[in-house]
Amino acid sequence: MRFVDILEKKRDGQALTTEEINFMIRGYVAGEIPDYQMSALCMAIYFQGMTRQETIDLTMSMVHSGDTLDLSGIPGIKVDKHSTGGVGDKTTLVLGPLVAACGAPVAKMSGKGLGHTGGTIDKLAAIPGFSSELSTEEFVQQVRNIGIAVAGQTKSLAPADKQLYSLRDVTATVDSIPLIASSIMSKKLAAGADGFVLDVKVGSGAFMQDLSQAQELAETMVGIGQGAGRSVVAYLTAMDQPLGYAVGNSLEVIEAIETLKGQGPSDLTELCLTLGSEMLVMAKQADSIDQARDMLDQAIASGAALDKFRQLIVAQGGDPGVIDDFSLLPQATYRLEVKSDHQGYVAGLDARTIGNVSMHLGAGRRHKDDAIDLSAGVLLHKKVDDLCRRGETLATLHSAKPIEQALVDLVQQAFGFSEAADSSPLVLERIAAE
Numbered sequence: 001m002r003f004v005d006i007l008e009k010k011r012d013g014q015a016l017t018t019e020e021i022n023f024m025i026r027g028y029v030a031g032e033i034p035d036y037q038m039s040a041l042c043m044a045i046y047f048q049g050m051t052r053q054e055t056i057d058l059t060m061s062m063v064h065s066g067d068t069l070d071l072s073g074i075p076g077i078k079v080d081k082h083s084t085g086g087v088g089d090k091t092t093l094v095l096g097p098l099v100a101a102c103g104a105p106v107a108k109m110s111g112k113g114l115g116h117t118g119g120t121i122d123k124l125a126a127i128p129g130f131s132s133e134l135s136t137e138e139f140v141q142q143v144r145n146i147g148i149a150v151a152g153q154t155k156s157l158a159p160a161d162k163q164l165y166s167l168r169d170v171t172a173t174v175d176s177i178p179l180i181a182s183s184i185m186s187k188k189l190a191a192g193a194d195g196f197v198l199d200v201k202v203g204s205g206a207f208m209q210d211l212s213q214a215q216e217l218a219e220t221m222v223g224i225g226q227g228a229g230r231s232v233v234a235y236l237t238a239m240d241q242p243l244g245y246a247v248g249n250s251l252e253v254i255e256a257i258e259t260l261k262g263q264g265p266s267d268l269t270e271l272c273l274t275l276g277s278e279m280l281v282m283a284k285q286a287d288s289i290d291q292a293r294d295m296l297d298q299a300i301a302s303g304a305a306l307d308k309f310r311q312l313i314v315a316q317g318g319d320p321g322v323i324d325d326f327s328l329l330p331q332a333t334y335r336l337e338v339k340s341d342h343q344g345y346v347a348g349l350d351a352r353t354i355g356n357v358s359m360h361l362g363a364g365r366r367h368k369d370d371a372i373d374l375s376a377g378v379l380l381h382k383k384v385d386d387l388c389r390r391g392e393t394l395a396t397l398h399s400a401k402p403i404e405q406a407l408v409d410l411v412q413q414a415f416g417f418s419e420a421a422d423s424s425p426l427v428l429e430r431i432a433a434e
């Protein structure tokens with residue numbers, strides 16, 4: 001087989017066979033196919049797309065490029081959740097303990113944040129002492145002991161994706177639905193769960209800004225899961241404004257704890273209940289979505305979900321005192337209130353701008369090896385549909401360094417106003433295999 005023939009075939013819009021896809025992934029990981037040829041193939045895929053079967057083959061080939069996690073030692077149906085990334089998305093911190101408290105084992109591999117979006121591992125790092133570096137044995141044993149573990153993704157899972165993603169990043173080929181879907185699903189499948197609930201974000205703060213593209217991505221990922229014999233349900237959820245009020249690692253841990261105490265913002269709570277009930281049904285801990293929702297409400301009201309979070313913190317070396325004393329979390333040296341120049345109802349709050357401001361304050365990374373300031377971020381005081389008077393505080397900026405006026409201006413510009421409230425839904429659509 002010659003790679004140039006594969007390239008020619010895809011360039012001309014023909015479908016590649018399973019053998020050709022395996023040849024290409026094996027050869028690329030082994031260093032036998034150079035970056036310049038693989039770049040050309042990514043560009044051909046970008047323009048010609050892939051069939052459902054090609055996308056499944058590509059995903060499975062990437063899964064088999066490295067180790068796969070064996071979760072069979074953990075009793076029960078293991079259900080994972082994945083978000084395509086947003087601003088203020090601390091869902092895993094709430095959902096993990098909440099679902100685990102209702103009996104579904106949670107074996108969660110998570111990532112770090114990049115650019116305007118955050119990552120679960122960074123948020124957990126704000127808890128003093130908390131370590132996300134677990135060996136596979138420790139990870140599995142912890143889920144067996146307390147029903148939940150959250151660890152950073154090991155380098156040995158789907159290494160082909162890591163290599164391919166870096167190449168796509170510098171060849172303008174990230175935005176291809178078969179490449180994104182296979183990238184996400186290869187990591188998920190390698191991490192070993194039996195089923196997945198996917199949160200596909202749509203809007204200004206999301207990877208997919210357009211509803212029809214998000215639908216296509218969700219349908220493709222559901223199809224890959226089905227092809228791999230796993231259950232997958234995807235939700236399309238709005239990411240035009242940040243989720244909750246807190247953006248930035250320490251601030252988001254506080255909001256997650258408040259949500260586990262039953263005092264969280266309504267959008268974050270609603271999202272956790274929606275995704276969580278789907279997970280409980282998939283894990284066969286509940287017979288229906290309604291029953292699952294009641295179980296989740298009860299786990300919050302009884303304190304069981306918060307207790308599970310405390311157990312998680314203790315098991316991974318963190319200080320559980322943060323649950324009752326937020327001053328134990330990293331605190332910003334500089335805080336600045338941003339005031340409104342306008343009067344009216346908040347009609348828009350651009351999530352991407354707020355994510356970027358948070359990154360510039362120190363909460364996020366421009367490049368993947370940048371250090372971050374765990375205390376930094378944006379605490380919103382107003383969100384879409386809130387009434388705001390001139391001079392009222394829109395947001396408080398937190399940072400370890402003096403805060404530039406340009407960031408204040410950006411936050412003011414992120415807000416749009418209108419004369420009347422006009423709310424839009426958070427959960428847009430549910431997509432499952434037919």
Ligand code: URA
Binds near residue numbers: 165174179181183207
């Ligand atoms: N996230 C991933 O893991 N892969 C992509 O290709 C895009 C987003």
